[in-house]
Amino acid sequence: MTPYTVIALVVALSLAQYAFLAAAAGPRVIIVGAGMSGISAGKRLSDAGITDLLILEATDHVGGRMHKQNFAGINVEVGANWVEGVNGGKMNPIWPIVNSTLKLRNFRSDFDYLAQNVYKEDGGLYDEDYVQKRIDLADSVEESGEKLSGTLHTSGRDDMSILAMQRLYDHQPNGPATPVDMSVDYYKYDYEFAEPPRVTSLQNTVPLPTFNDFGDDVYFVADQRGYESVVYYLAGQYLKTDKSGKIVDPRLKLNKVVREISYSPSGVTVKTEDNSVYRADYVMVSASLGVLQSDLIQFKPQLPSWKVVAIYQFDMAVYTKIFVKFPKRFWPEGKGREFFLYASSRRGYYAAWQEFEKQYPGANVLLVTVTDEESRRIEQQSDNQTKAEIMEGHLLQLANWCEPLRV
Numbered sequence: 401m402t403p404y405t406v407i408a409l410v411v412a413l414s415l416a417q418y419a420f421l422a423a424a425a426g427p428r429v430i431i432v433g434a435g436m437s438g439i440s441a442g443k444r445l446s447d448a449g450i451t452d453l454l455i456l457e458a459t460d461h462v463g464g465r466m467h468k469q470n471f472a473g474i475n476v477e478v479g480a481n482w483v484e485g486v487n488g489g490k491m492n493p494i495w496p497i498v499n500s501t502l503k504l505r506n507f508r509s510d511f512d513y514l515a516q517n518v519y520k521e522d523g524g525l526y527d528e529d530y531v532q533k534r535i536d537l538a539d540s541v542e543e544s545g546e547k548l549s550g551t552l553h554t555s556g557r558d559d560m561s562i563l564a565m566q567r568l569y570d571h572q573p574n575g576p577a578t579p580v581d582m583s584v585d586y587y588k589y590d591y592e593f594a595e596p597p598r599v600t601s602l603q604n605t606v607p608l609p610t611f612n613d614f615g616d617d618v619y620f621v622a623d624q625r626g627y628e629s630v631v632y633y634l635a636g637q638y639l640k641t642d643k644s645g646k647i648v649d650p651r652l653k654l655n656k657v658v659r660e661i662s663y664s665p666s667g668v669t670v671k672t673e674d675n676s677v678y679r680a681d682y683v684m685v686s687a688s689l690g691v692l693q694s695d696l697i698q699f700k701p702q703l704p705s706w707k708v709v710a711i712y713q714f715d716m717a718v719y720t721k722i723f724v725k726f727p728k729r730f731w732p733e734g735k736g737r738e739f740f741l742y743a744s745s746r747r748g749y750y751a752a753w754q755e756f757e758k759q760y761p762g763a764n765v766l767l768v769t770v771t772d773e774e775s776r777r778i779e780q781q782s783d784n785q786t787k788a789e790i791m792e793g794h795l796l797q798l799a800n801w802c803e804p805l806r807v
């Protein structure tokens with residue numbers, strides 16, 4: 401053995417010892433929730449040398465609202481589907497993971513042809529030039545709103561709803577009101593924010609930092625491994641996995657529903673539904689606003705009122721993706737046909753549609769998105785009722801109209 405290797409060995413040994421001591425001396429952190437936030441938080445802590453972690457997840461899987469589900473023989477995304485904000489000045493950190501590392505199948509969504517694809521309530525398409533003019537008008541109102549937004553005090557004290565801004569610039573007391581204008585409005589705002597312009601903050605969404613920073617493009621992920629594989633990938637950076645990629649690290653505990661968090665200057669105690677008790681120096685809670693607004697997790701003592709008020713200030717928005725499969729295709733496909741709108745006289749009634757010629761070829765599946773009040777209503781009814789509603793509108797007309805063409 402040369403002296404050099406001995407020295408190297410001694411250094412390595414003392415480093416190992418140091419790492420051991422650092423881990424033991426570092427804080428123990430419990431993370432509630434193993435969705436994108438919780439798993440990312442664990443990675444950040446781990447990268448910073450804080451490795452004494454415990455992640456408690458209520459369900460039997462990681463990923464949370466990034467989740468695939470088998471539907472009619474294909475895996476579709478029931479939660480997040482798009483990488484939002486690509487091709488801009490800064491790199492969206494998710495994008496290289498999706499497009500380079502994991503190479504998840506993805507497709508840029510092109511909304512430029514929407515004007516050709518707006519259906520009347522009783523079937524048939526609206527005139528493209530007419531729709532384009534209404535889109536241009538809505539875009540110019542939004543541009544004025546963006547300028548206004550830039551002048552508002554950064555504290556948010558002057559913030560207003562998008563609808564208030566629209567009233568200011570389009571002089572209609574109720575905002576967009578015709579079926580076409582409502583469907584364009586729905587596409588521009590509700591389809592992105594899951595809530596109507598009446599309750600959506602101007603300052604926080606126009607412009608939307610995601611698009612401002614990372615670019616205007618959005619890419620639809622349609623990969624049989626699921627968009628959730630991004631979360632598994634991040635988890636695999638610091639949690640032990642077996643050969644098949646399954647997370648086997650004891651620091652991740654699944655099926656642990658956190659019900660109580662007691663905290664004091666000396667640390668935290670976390671209790672789960674199955675009466676397990678965990679102690680730590682800190683806890684990070686990544687459960688959704690919806691969970692925090694319910695009394696599912698009891699904080700002892702109660703959270704300070706400024707925090708409670710902040711939690712109650714916001715709505716847990718509801719965004720429902722309804723996939724429908726047909727025995728055969730009766731809708732148009734080809735360039736510019738992917739996205740279509742149904743211009744109902746009832747705002748947000750099965751308004752936004754997508755076909756999957758490229759993503760799921762031959763599957764004959766369509767996606768219709770509903771949000772907010774329509775979501776709450778539809779989620780209460782049977783699937784059969786929903787199917788019947790879907791087939792009453794333009795789709796029935798489209799199906800009837802296309803049938804003779806096929807014969």
Ligand SMILES: Cc1cc2nc3c(=O)[nH]c(=O)nc-3n(C[C@H](O)[C@H](O)[C@H](O)COP(=O)(O)OP(=O)(O)OC[C@H]3O[C@@H](n4cnc5c(N)ncnc54)[C@H](O)[C@@H]3O)c2cc1C
Pocket residue numbers: 432433434435436437438456457458459462463464465466478479480481482483484656657658659686687688691696697719720721
């Ligand atoms: C239908 C839908 C479509 C979407 N589309 C997009 C999109 O296209 N692009 C995009 O960027 N974003 C989209 N989003 C938003 C995106 O999915 C979320 O912002 C993101 O996944 C949230 O991650 P999170 O970790 O903050 O929360 P979650 O994913 O909700 O993770 C929280 C985790 O905590 C767990 N948990 C909750 N309560 C407890 C408890 N008491 N004890 C233990 N664990 C608990 C939950 O089970 C969950 O796993 C969409 C969301 C939905 C619902």
Ligand SMILES: *[C@@H]1O[C@H](CO)[C@@H](O)[C@H](O)[C@H]1NC(C)=O
Pocket residue numbers: 486487499500
């Ligand atoms: C995604 O990756 C592909 C293949 O490497 C590449 O050709 C393409 O330019 C990438 N897309 C973007 C928007 O970066």
Ligand SMILES: *[C@@H]1O[C@H](CO)[C@@H](O)[C@H](O)[C@H]1NC(C)=O
Pocket residue numbers: 782784
């Ligand atoms: C839904 O409709 C199908 C076909 O019409 C029928 O077989 C099924 O029983 C219905 N389901 C419910 C829950 O009503």
